[in-house]
Amino acid sequence: MYPSWTSRAPGGIIKNIGRIKLKPAASVSVFHRNEKLYALEDASYPFLLEPESLQTIGEDRLGIENGFYNAHPKIDGKTGEWIHFGIEPSPTFFLHLTELDATDAVVNHRRIKLDQNLFIHDYFVTAHHIIMNMHPCEVHALPFLLGLRSFAKCFKWAAEKGNLLLVFNRGQRFHEEPVRLETDSCWMWHSINAFERNNEIIADFVGYEYPDHFIGNDPATWAVMEGREIEFLYPGKVRRYVIDPGRNTVKGEILFEGNYEFPFINRDHWCHEYRYCYLVKSQGKLIGYPYNTLARLYVETGETSEFAFSASEKVEEPVFVKKPDTPANEQAGWLLSIVHNEEIGISTLAILDAEDIPNGPVARIQLDHHTPLSFHGFWKQS
Numbered sequence: 243m244y245p246s247w248t249s250r251a252p253g254g255i256i257k258n259i260g261r262i263k264l265k266p267a268a269s270v271s272v273f274h275r276n277e278k279l280y281a282l283e284d285a286s287y288p289f290l291l292e293p294e295s296l297q298t299i300g301e302d303r304l305g306i307e308n309g310f311y312n313a314h315p316k317i318d319g320k321t322g323e324w325i326h327f328g329i330e331p332s333p334t335f336f337l338h339l340t341e342l343d344a345t346d347a348v349v350n351h352r353r354i355k356l357d358q359n360l361f362i363h364d365y366f367v368t369a370h371h372i373i374m375n376m377h378p379c380e381v382h383a384l385p386f387l388l389g390l391r392s393f394a395k396c397f398k399w400a401a402e403k404g405n406l407l408l409v410f411n412r413g414q415r416f417h418e419e420p421v422r423l424e425t426d427s428c429w430m431w432h433s434i435n436a437f438e439r440n441n442e443i444i445a446d447f448v449g450y451e452y453p454d455h456f457i458g459n460d461p462a463t464w465a466v467m468e469g470r471e472i473e474f475l476y477p478g479k480v481r482r483y484v485i486d487p488g489r490n491t492v493k494g495e496i497l498f499e500g501n502y503e504f505p506f507i508n509r510d511h512w513c514h515e516y517r518y519c520y521l522v523k524s525q526g527k528l529i530g531y532p533y534n535t536l537a538r539l540y541v542e543t544g545e546t547s548e549f550a551f552s553a554s555e556k557v558e559e560p561v562f563v564k565k566p567d568t569p570a571n572e573q574a575g576w577l578l579s580i581v582h583n584e585e586i587g588i589s590t591l592a593i594l595d596a597e598d599i600p601n602g603p604v605a606r607i608q609l610d611h612h613t614p615l616s617f618h619g620f621w622k623q624s
């Protein structure tokens with residue numbers, strides 16, 4: 243009935259031309275804070291849900307009339323502050339940055355005109371900085387305005403333009419101009435974490451040399467939505483930027499080869515130093531949705547541990563749930579991942595011990611039906 247950011251409304255051009263107001267699905271991530279449950283996505287405002295029944299309450303602009311938000315806010319693991327970015331898709335795009343304190347009161351908000359109209363899905367936050375990784379995913383919206391394509395099918399990867407890092411300050415210096423640093427082009431769906439060490443910012447993420455899984459002629463991501471499996475060539479590698487904002491330098495390196503996605507960490511360490519991250523990983527060729535393995539990476543030493551499910555079992559984002567009786571131990575926790583068995587069409591919630599991933603699930607909660615592939619989960623201790 244309605245156009246979304248990935249799909250046109252049924253009925254062809256007549257039903258889509260000029261329909262620039264998209265119907266939000268709020269289907270990308272969830273956050274529970276201060277007794278409120280939020281559902282987020284990149285092309286709309288946050289939505290409030292009733293925490294017990296999951297009934298939709300309505301839009302919530304987090305205290306800012308003209309604020310824009312996205313699915314990947316960060317919560318400072320030490321202060322509880324909630325930091326957001328959003329992209330306002332006007333004829334010239336604007337970046338919105340918003341800081342809320344631990345009670346969700348607005349502390350800072352700014353709206354910044356961008357040099358280019360880009361699609362950005364995630365970013366980095368440290369104790370003192372906000373870092374936008376502006377990869378060159380250009381939005382050429384004319385076919386969308388004419389009703390010919392969905393918004394997300396108007397993206398073009400302009401590799402020759404490279405990435406631009408915008409390093410903003412948090413807190414008192416929030417409104418200062420950012421440091422601008424240019425580096426090689428690299429697609430980023432998801433950051434892993436970022437923190438400060440001496441005068442440097444360490445920013446870890448899953449990066450692709452080229453996003454052929456998402457942009458181009460019949461890419462794998464779109465084909466999956468239609469039940470087709472297409473091969474792609476460029477894997478998601480775990481990468482690191484080492485940024486020195488005082489000297490205006492950035493250095494990129496690859497921490498882990500392989501094909502990874504959907505990173506998760508112990509969120510007590512969000513925006514601060516950390517050692518472990520958990521991701522989905524694929525084995526072999528990159529075809530369709532290729533992830534059937536859960537992995538833990540020790541980012542300082544390069545050590546890995548993993549568990550591969552069968553080839554017909556597809557795994558989703560491993561949500562890390564810390565064990566409440568060992569708060570100082572970063573790695574003490576459980577991993578929750580929805581596993582979809584393609585052969586029998588049934589989904590299972592698999593629970594693994596984060597310190598013993600190679601042993602596989604310690605428990606499986608099997609549904610009697612499948613769940614559609616989804617994106618990001620959240621655990622709230624009762």
Ligand SMILES: [Fe+2]
Pocket residue numbers: 270313314363431432617618
């Ligand atoms: Fe995401």
